[in-house]
Amino acid sequence: xxxxxxxxxxxxxRTRFHIAEGTVYAVNGVSLTLHECETIAIVGESGCGKSVxxxxxxxxxxxxxxxxxxxxxxxxxxxxxxxxxxxxxxxxGKEIAMVFQDPMTALNPVLTIGRQISEPLRVHLxxxxxxxxxRVIELLEQVGIPDPKNRMNDYPHQFSGGMRQRAMxxxxxxxxxxxxxxxxxxxxxxxxxxxxxxxxxxxxxxxLCMAVIWITHDLxxxxxxxxxxxxxxAGMVVEEANVDDLYDDPRHPYTLSLLxxxxxxxxxxxxxxxxxxxxxxxxLVAPHGCPFAPRCEFAFDRCRIxxxxxxxxxxxxxxxxxxxxxxxxxxx
Amino acid sequence: MTRYIFxxxxxxxxxxxVISLVLFVLMQNMGDPIATMGGRNVTRSADRERLKRQLxxxxxxxxxxxxxxxxxxxxxxxxxxxxxxxxxxxRRGVLRGDFGLSLVNKKPVTQVIGERLPNTLLLMLTxxxxxxxxxxLIGIYSALRQYSTFDNIITTVTFLFYSMPVFFFALVAMYIxxxxxxxxxxxxxxxxxxFEPTAGKTPLQVAWHMVLPxxxxxxGFIAGYSRxxxxxxxxxxxxxxxxxxxxxxxxRPEIVYIHALKNAALPIxxxxxxxxxxxxxxxxxxxxxxxxxxMGRLFLDHxxxxxxxxxxxxxxxIAVAAVIFQLIADILxxxxxxxxxxx
Numbered sequence: 156x157x158x159x160x161x162x163x164x165x166x167x168x169r170t171r172f173h174i175a176e177g178t179v180y181a182v183n184g185v186s187l188t189l190h191e192c193e194t195i196a197i198v199g200e201s202g203c204g205k206s207v208x209x210x211x212x213x214x215x216x217x218x219x220x221x222x223x224x225x226x227x228x229x230x231x232x233x234x235x236x237x238x239x240x241x242x243x244x245x246x247x248g249k250e251i252a253m254v255f256q257d258p259m260t261a262l263n264p265v266l267t268i269g270r271q272i273s274e275p276l277r278v279h280l281x282x283x284x285x286x287x288x289x290r291v292i293e294l295l296e297q298v299g300i301p302d303p304k305n306r307m308n309d310y311p312h313q314f315s316g317g318m319r320q321r322a323m324x325x326x327x328x329x330x331x332x333x334x335x336x337x338x339x340x341x342x343x344x345x346x347x348x349x350x351x352x353x354x355x356x357x358x359x360x361x362x363l364c365m366a367v368i369w370i371t372h373d374l375x376x377x378x379x380x381x382x383x384x385x386x387x388x389a390g391m392v393v394e395e396a397n398v399d400d401l402y403d404d405p406r407h408p409y410t411l412s413l414l415x416x417x418x419x420x421x422x423x424x425x426x427x428x429x430x431x432x433x434x435x436x437x438x439l440v441a442p443h444g445c446p447f448a449p450r451c452e453f454a455f456d457r458c459r460i461x462x463x464x465x466x467x468x469x470x471x472x473x474x475x476x477x478x479x480x481x482x483x484x485x486x487x
Numbered sequence: 488m489t490r491y492i493f494x495x496x497x498x499x500x501x502x503x504x505v506i507s508l509v510l511f512v513l514m515q516n517m518g519d520p521i522a523t524m525g526g527r528n529v530t531r532s533a534d535r536e537r538l539k540r541q542l543x544x545x546x547x548x549x550x551x552x553x554x555x556x557x558x559x560x561x562x563x564x565x566x567x568x569x570x571x572x573x574x575x576x577x578r579r580g581v582l583r584g585d586f587g588l589s590l591v592n593k594k595p596v597t598q599v600i601g602e603r604l605p606n607t608l609l610l611m612l613t614x615x616x617x618x619x620x621x622x623x624l625i626g627i628y629s630a631l632r633q634y635s636t637f638d639n640i641i642t643t644v645t646f647l648f649y650s651m652p653v654f655f656f657a658l659v660a661m662y663i664x665x666x667x668x669x670x671x672x673x674x675x676x677x678x679x680x681x682f683e684p685t686a687g688k689t690p691l692q693v694a695w696h697m698v699l700p701x702x703x704x705x706x707g708f709i710a711g712y713s714r715x716x717x718x719x720x721x722x723x724x725x726x727x728x729x730x731x732x733x734x735x736x737x738x739r740p741e742i743v744y745i746h747a748l749k750n751a752a753l754p755i756x757x758x759x760x761x762x763x764x765x766x767x768x769x770x771x772x773x774x775x776x777x778x779x780x781x782m783g784r785l786f787l788d789h790x791x792x793x794x795x796x797x798x799x800x801x802x803x804x805i806a807v808a809a810v811i812f813q814l815i816a817d818i819l820x821x822x823x824x825x826x827x828x829x830x
Binding site: 213215240243244246247252255257260262263264265266274279310312323326 | 726727728730731732733734735736737738739741745746749750823824825826
């Protein structure tokens with residue numbers, strides 16, 4: 156399946172934040188690969204490091220307090236983490252674009268939508284005003300904003316939530332990037348609007364052959380969108396699989412719990428949804444052992460001492476667990 | 488928008504009436520203008536009575552206010568004290584543009600103020616330009632380099648300057664740049680007036696004489712404003728839209744000076760608009776120390792002699808300026824922030 160070229164290759168990324176209370180171990184050795192035109196989803200609960208991972212790749216972590224301790228992020232064989240700020244400016248928005256969670260705060264309230272969309276066109280493609288304006292109208296049309304000629308002169312507060320996110324998408328797509336990073340783009344939206352945005356991204360991805368990294372905490376959104384899913388917990392990848400395998404044959408206890416907490420239309424309705432006991436891990440403590448062990452129903456002694464590696468458990472399927480959930484006993 | 492401006496100006500009218508009444512009443516407590524008129528000589532009580540009648544100070548305060556407001560040319564005054572009002576009044580009142588005569592030198596108030604206002608405007612506009620340029624430079628620079636050595640030094644210096652009294656700064660500046668520079672044989676700065684009487688009022692002379700007063704006026708404001716600008720910029724730079732701008736690959740100057748500064752400008756405009764009217768009123772301490780013939784010195788000289796017409800003229804000018812600058816600030820808001828709309 157993955158004969159396509161690797162476009163983004165992330166190797167052992169570690170990001171920390173040095174704050175007054177100590178050091179936050181936000182990302183602890185994340186590796187992932189993204190192929191051309193492929194969509195992957197990064198799933199995990201709030202604070203598991205999924206956004207920080209992608210912000211690190213984009214060089215958008217405020218330093219200080221942030222620090223990228225180690226790792227490489229190869230985009231078309233160039234390590235983004237080693238590039239200078241000036242070189243990164245040519246990557247951001249042009250090669251790799253990003254859409255953020257809350258389009259109300261992510262758009263500048265005092266600049267028109269049209270201006271904000273035209274900025275990457277001017278900066279990266281050296282378009283003049285007239286050409287940029289023409290392209291903005293096309294882009295707004297493409298993302299389904301009615302009457303783009305007039306609406307481009309509106310300010311963000313004059314747009315509805317869904318329209319703002321469409322405008323954000325138009326902005327990200329302006330320079331036809333090869334990679335789109337969508338950081339929880341539907342979280343702040345109504346469910347019906349969510350579906351529209353997902354549908355829109357799917358359509359544009361297919362039309363432009365764009366690789367998409369979709370960050371979300373909503374496993375429901377992922378199903379119809381991504382080809383592969385990466386489950387993160389406490390700044391680590393705990394499971395990685397093709398989307399169907401992950402839903403039908405989850406191998407990590409955390410993924411199992413996530414799926415058990417998800418309402419499904421094909422299951423009996425009278426079954427209670429299961430919540431995961433305990434609280435997410437304290438990232439102020441350096442990771443030791445399996446980070447999920449304190450909340451895991453299968454955890455045994457080894458889990459608390461030794462951090463499991465990300466091991467292949469099936470074809471194109473890896474999990475970070477000492478316990479074989481299929482056979483109901485520890486590995487080896 | 489035009490309707491909004493019109494309405495705001497209409498609303499200002501009753502406000503200005505109330506302000507003028509309060510100020511007028513308060514002015515009556517500033518001392519007896521007649522007491523200072525005879526200089527060192529004691530004024531005879533008969534003369535005092537006559538002067539009081541001539542100046543209309545024998546009337547109840549509300550009548551005095553009425554005369555000040557609408558004039559007294561519609562009524563007759565009893566000047567010689569025989570109980571018969573025979574002399575028709577000549578005052579036309581503030582509402583008809585007559586601010587009266589100064590009690591001190593009998594010159595029309597408009598002329599007295601008119602002689603001083605250009606000097607104050609010259610000093611104040613220069614100072615304001617310096618304040619804005621340096622406050623913006625320092626504020627933005629230290630926001631971009633938060634907690635750097637530069638930022639820490641600037642923070643210390645601004646707090647020192649902000650808390651330093653104006654007169655102290657002025658005297659230290661005089662001591663260094665006038666007294667000691669002269670002693671060391673360096674080109675030293677003048678400390679008094681607008682020009683050397685021997686050299687005449689040339690632009691170069693005036694500019695040279697403005698250096699110390701301008702510096703004295705500016706330092707506190709630069710210190711204060713740069714703090715506001717620093718914190719407003721820091722807040723704007725931490726917002727999501729700045730991250731979005733960065734994610735678009737925009738060059739840093741465009742992020743800082745357009746995306747962040749346009750948002751940070753709002754709170755700054757408020758503060759500046761509130762301070763501007765007071766600059767019109769002149770700087771009492773600075774003008775006094777440097778012998779600058781401006782509004783501040785005029786105010787001080789006349790308020791100490793209970794010269795109600797001149798003092799009222801100055802205060803009303805400041806009040807009107809406050810109303811107008813506030814309106815300008817509100818219009819600027821709407822221009823800077825499209826979310827604000829007036830109807």
